[in-house]
Amino acid sequence: MISIQVCVGSSCHLKGAHDVVQAFKREISSRKLDQEVFLTGAFCLGRCIDGVSIKIDDELILGVTPESVPEIFLNRVVSVLGG
Numbered sequence: 001m002i003s004i005q006v007c008v009g010s011s012c013h014l015k016g017a018h019d020v021v022q023a024f025k026r027e028i029s030s031r032k033l034d035q036e037v038f039l040t041g042a043f044c045l046g047r048c049i050d051g052v053s054i055k056i057d058d059e060l061i062l063g064v065t066p067e068s069v070p071e072i073f074l075n076r077v078v079s080v081l082g083g
């Protein structure tokens with residue numbers, strides 16, 4: 001199980017955190033990984049200026065946009081799960 005936390009603090013919210021969440025949801029459902037990926041929101045991850053901030057397991061990733069989600073998902077989730 002891999003956990004993805006998307007910061008939904010106010011700064012990241014303004015930078016489009018909701019769209020980032022939707023982009024991850026699309027990746028998870030199109031690859032049928034609902035049982036293997038746990039997507040959740042997080043409170044401010046402390047890097048507001050560099051948002052949208054996310055955490056995949058314990059790794060902090062900054063400056064995430066909906067456009068960058070597919071590549072992040074492929075490299076940090078799908079490849080780790082052996083897909």
Ligand code: FES
Binds near residue numbers: 008009013044048049
């Ligand atoms: S609001 Fe997202 S890192 Fe602070």
